[in-house]
Amino acid sequence: MKSEETRTHPDRERGHLDREQVLAAATALVKQHGPQALTMRKLAAELGTAVTSIYWHVGNRESLLDALVERTLADLGAIHPTGRAPDRRIVSVARALRRQLRDHPHLVAMVHERGLTERMFLPAQQVLVHEVHAAGLRGTRAADAVRAVQVHVVGHVLVERNRERAPVQRPGEEELWGAQTAEQDPALARALARPVDPEALFTMSVKALVSGLLHTGIGPGT
Amino acid sequence: MKSEETRTHPDRERGHLDREQVLAAATALVKQHGPQALTMRKLAAELGTAVTSIYWHVGNRESLLDALVERTLADLGAIHPTGRAPDRRIVSVARALRRQLRDHPHLVAMVHERGLTERMFLPAQQVLVHEVHAAGLRGTRAADAVRAVQVHVVGHVLVERNRERAPVQRPGEEELWGAQTAEQDPALARALARPVDPEALFTMSVKALVSGLLHTGIGPGT
DNA sequence: ACCTGAACACCGTTCAAGT
DNA sequence: ACCTGAACACCGTTCAAGT
Numbered sequence: 001m002k003s004e005e006t007r008t009h010p011d012r013e014r015g016h017l018d019r020e021q022v023l024a025a026a027t028a029l030v031k032q033h034g035p036q037a038l039t040m041r042k043l044a045a046e047l048g049t050a051v052t053s054i055y056w057h058v059g060n061r062e063s064l065l066d067a068l069v070e071r072t073l074a075d076l077g078a079i080h081p082t083g084r085a086p087d088r089r090i091v092s093v094a095r096a097l098r099r100q101l102r103d104h105p106h107l108v109a110m111v112h113e114r115g116l117t118e119r120m121f122l123p124a125q126q127v128l129v130h131e132v133h134a135a136g137l138r139g140t141r142a143a144d145a146v147r148a149v150q151v152h153v154v155g156h157v158l159v160e161r162n163r164e165r166a167p168v169q170r171p172g173e174e175e176l177w178g179a180q181t182a183e184q185d186p187a188l189a190r191a192l193a194r195p196v197d198p199e200a201l202f203t204m205s206v207k208a209l210v211s212g213l214l215h216t217g218i219g220p221g222t
Numbered sequence: 223m224k225s226e227e228t229r230t231h232p233d234r235e236r237g238h239l240d241r242e243q244v245l246a247a248a249t250a251l252v253k254q255h256g257p258q259a260l261t262m263r264k265l266a267a268e269l270g271t272a273v274t275s276i277y278w279h280v281g282n283r284e285s286l287l288d289a290l291v292e293r294t295l296a297d298l299g300a301i302h303p304t305g306r307a308p309d310r311r312i313v314s315v316a317r318a319l320r321r322q323l324r325d326h327p328h329l330v331a332m333v334h335e336r337g338l339t340e341r342m343f344l345p346a347q348q349v350l351v352h353e354v355h356a357a358g359l360r361g362t363r364a365a366d367a368v369r370a371v372q373v374h375v376v377g378h379v380l381v382e383r384n385r386e387r388a389p390v391q392r393p394g395e396e397e398l399w400g401a402q403t404a405e406q407d408p409a410l411a412r413a414l415a416r417p418v419d420p421e422a423l424f425t426m427s428v429k430a431l432v433s434g435l436l437h438t439g440i441g442p443g444t
Numbered sequence: 445a446c447c448t449g450a451a452c453a454c455c456g457t458t459c460a461a462g463t
Numbered sequence: 464a465c466c467t468g469a470a471c472a473c474c475g476t477t478c479a480a481g482t
Contacts, residue, residue, distance in 0.1 A: 016465075040456060050467050061456065117384035125395070129404050129414070139409030147418060148427035155377020162339035173344070182351050187361030192351070196369060205370035208434030209427065216433045262475060272448050283475065
């Protein structure tokens with residue numbers, strides 16, 4: 001058991017533990033050191049209780065993480081599109097969703113680890129439906145476009161997060177395209193050797209995707 | 223220690239253990255039950271050795287997984303584009319890459335868990351560079367297009383894999399859009415209530431992305 | 445050069461026993 | 464209704480000791 005001083009939540013007097021305190025302490029642990037640092041034993045130490053008390057309030061580690069995910073997603077807040085042209089409004093929703101998810105890296109990790117990636121779609125789905133409809137898509141084509149944007153954003157965030165976690169890549173694009181010319185195109189080789197700017201790459205690719213979804217014959221539903 | 227009969231590799235006589243046998247047994251375990259089932263102790267049981275012998279040959283669990291990832295990626299085989307039009311060739315590369323990764327779900331999990339997602343890009347990168355160049359893109363624009371396609375494919379596979387792992391989603395699109403009308407568009411609501419066809423969604427979205435990358439002013443590099 | 449068991453420092457979870 | 468410690472069945476890793 002930790003002493004009062006070293007605990008993160010010295011506000012908890014030796015009265016009764018409740019579910020709220022467990023969730024708060026768990027949230028703090030995850031925020032500081034990530035989901036893998038949230039062990040039942042550390043949590044108990046943080047709370048100054050026996051490990052087993054936690055089980056009485058939250059069942060087990062699994063449902064504790066469920067609760068954290070649900071709470072964080074509920075706190076994300078609504079997304080407000082900006083701009084006038086339909087393209088721009090959809091792109092702005094994609095960027096806002098990406099930013100929300102990026103601002104909660106541990107949430108993304110927890111959701112993905114627990115197979116709930118689809119859950120991350122929902123907060124933005126209503127807004128996207130509205131904007132895609134306003135852009136003139138209907139029925140199946142509209143639904144497909146919404147889902148395409150959703151998967152693109154969430155997939156991009158997953159890849160980004162992962163890239164940032166990796167220290168140095170083993171073969172690595174840098175060495176791969178370093179001196180070597182690519183298709184006799186030194187500018188291409190140089191560009192591939194440079195590190196990626198994730199923000200720019202995201203904006204560019206989502207613009208291209210939305211443009212393809214709205215403006216070409218091969219769009220969704222075909 | 224397991225008996226000879228219950229071991230997966232009874233071929234290993236009680237002679238010497240070597241790195242190759244460790245990797246083979248580890249691969250078998252991962253193939254059957256996924257990376258989280260690969261524990262040093264189970265592996266030792268499978269091999270009929272002491273746990274600690276494994277450490278002599280592969281260092282630790284971390285570098286064992288490194289080796290597995292590297293080996294599986296090396297075995298993936300080259301990607302051969304099909305079709306004549308540049309769009310179609312690039313789309314065919316994307317679909318082939320997706321299929322390769324989907325055929326090795328545990329590889330994708332291992333690579334992602336270990337922060338090596340970028341590593342999954344490389345096998346297809348040279349091919350994509352060639353095709354994008356053939357499509358007429360140059361320099362930074364070409365590099366951006368290559369990366370946009372790569373991230374789209376890998377991100378899509380990550381989301382797909384995750385969706386399949388999830389049993390039933392909690393709020394779920396089905397209930398969300400069940401009776402409710404979306405933008406007075408019953409066909410849209412019905413489409414959103416239907417389960418996703420991942421293959422169709424992928425093909426459609428990658429076509430839209432490639433079209434946007436090649437055929438519009440707002441493409442990469444701007 | 446290779447293998448071994450014992451030991452260490454962790455996990456999540458169950459359960460009977462307390463108040 | 465809530466909390467407790469002991470115990471179980473696991474982990475990865477280190478290390479001195481064997482051959």
